[in-house]
Amino acid sequence: MNGPLATTVLDEFGTNLPRLLDGLQVSVVLTLLSIAFGAPLALLACLAQMSPIRPIRYAAIGFVELGRGAPALVLLQLAYFGLPSAGVVLPAMTAAIAALSWTAAAYGAEYIRGGIAAVPRREVEACHALGMTTRDTFRFVVIPQGLRIAIPSLMGFAVMLFQATSLAYSVAVPELMSQAYSIGSSTFRYLVVLIQAGVLYAAISIPFTWLSISVERRMNKHI
Structure with missing residues (x-):
């Protein structure tokens, strides 16, 4: 970023900040x-x-594969523009x-399934040796440990989901990217306001x- 552009971005940041926030x-x-809503559905x-x-099983596989295979933008367009043709109008x-x-x-379902698959087999065998039923072993041992293993991956995905909210501007949700475009359309300084929006996205994404x-490193110490 050159000097004049950096100066302009900083100078106009205070003006644009309330709407961007x-x-x-x-x-x-x-x-x-x-x-x-997604976390319980994932489990x-x-x-x-x-x-x-x-x-x-097949219905769940179809749900997961469609959700992973279709871009988030397509699902957004489907929910907002597609469902009205079926008589379902959503804000x-x-x-x-x-x-x-x-x-x-x-x-999330795939991350959790991977976490459950990573639970050591000896844990299950130990539960059976103690007389626990298969159902109780799954409820009290496998699922909690699988979720624990999946937590770092789920946290990483939460960051990507936050970034994916920028696509919601396409269905008129007044989120950060929508506000940036609105400011740009009135000032015609798209580069400046988009850089400012990028800084705000990074301010949330990078620390998280x-x-x-x-969290992943702390958990790996006990594996």
Whole structure:
């Protein structure tokens, strides 16, 4: 970044900051709600993929594969523009939460399944030796340990989900990127305001990424 551009970015930051912070607040709320709805769905989808009942297992696999295979932008467009053709009209924020929750659930299910698969076999054998049933072993030993192993990956994905909220501008959610475009359309200084928005994204993403790495290292000490 050259000197004049850096000076302009800093000079206009105070002017644009209130609107950008409003958008950042919406982005954070959208992320938290998507995680709040997506996390339980992820666990259910993970368990359903292990079900011995074929229809349940296949439905869960389809849910996960579609959620992972379809870009988040496509799911957003589907929820906001596609569902009305089927008679279901969702507000922009609700559509964004639904789409991103599906994405979070699909990826989260795979992270959790990987965590469960990483639980040492000897733990299960020890539970059986103590007389625990298979169901209790899964509920009280395998799932808690699997979730613990998956936590760093889930935290890393939360950062990516926060960044993915920038796609919600396409369905008129007033998040950070939407506010940046709105400011740019009135000032015609897109480069400046987009750099400012990028700084705010980084201010959230980088510390949380460091935190997830720290958590992973602390957990690995006990493995």
